[in-house]
Amino acid sequence: MSDTPPKNHSARDVLRELFPESYRELFGEAQEQDSPPTLGLYPVADGRLALVQGGQLAEFSPLDPKGNKALHCDLCHFTRSRQEAAFYRVTVAARRTRYVTLCLDTAACQRRAGTRGLAQLADRIFPIEPSYAD
Numbered sequence: 001m002s003d004t005p006p007k008n009h010s011a012r013d014v015l016r017e018l019f020p021e022s023y024r025e026l027f028g029e030a031q032e033q034d035s036p037p038t039l040g041l042y043p044v045a046d047g048r049l050a051l052v053q054g055g056q057l058a059e060f061s062p063l064d065p066k067g068n069k070a071l072h073c074d075l076c077h078f079t080r081s082r083q084e085a086a087f088y089r090v091t092v093a094a095r096r097t098r099y100v101t102l103c104l105d106t107a108a109c110q111r112r113a114g115t116r117g118l119a120q121l122a123d124r125i126f127p128i129e130p131s132y133a134d
């Protein structure tokens with residue numbers, strides 16, 4: 001029982017464990033911030049995105065675009081063209097998948113959405129079934 005991992009991982013810890021390269025890119029040498037981010041959407045490898053909230057992490061995998069219809073971003077709620085947004089698949093449990101549409105410019109999208117928009121997106125995704133999360 002003594003090897004149970006601590007449960008209060010910060011978002012940074014989770015990112016550092018799962019995506020060390022992205023972690024270095026995002027946080028680099030900036031160690032001055034006292035409070036680690038608890039909510040955010042971060043670009044990781046291969047066009048994927050990681051949504052982090054507290055100690056939870058969801059991975060968004062891009063899907064091949066089909067058709068030419070305009071897209072409605074599920075985060076900032078702007079209407080985007082095919083070139084400006086993409087579909088992502090998020091596996092939240094063994095047989096449960098959610099699909100979200102997000103702007104390709106993640107940073108600008110998050111600025112438009114703000115913390116509240118991010119929290120609403122996180123509410124749709126989390127919790128992820130623990131057995132699947134690792």
Ligand SMILES: [Zn+2]
Nearest residue numbers: 073076103109
């Ligand atoms: Zn957006």
